Amino acid sequence: MAKNNRGKRLYKLPSRGRGICPLCGKTRIKLLYPYRTAANELLQVCKNCRQK
Template structure:
């Protein structure tokens, strides 16, 4: 079966959801997860989202 809809949610984002992560400073990563860092909402990468969730527990 085809995978025509894979990634369709980020096609409308700027640069297809890619950018610089404000937490780890990595470049050209997908910024898919919206979290609150230092009182403001930012989009972070998958690895930083996992770290922030683990630190909150």
């Protein structure tokens, strides 16, 4: 699973993997990390908001 979030793979994602992070509200950032909320929803968040 190395370098899953790099290169050409991103171009297959909607918006090429970019969007607005639901946690920090940063725009045009790459949303590459799944984050499970307290409501058990799965969101894609930016690298700054990913869990350890």
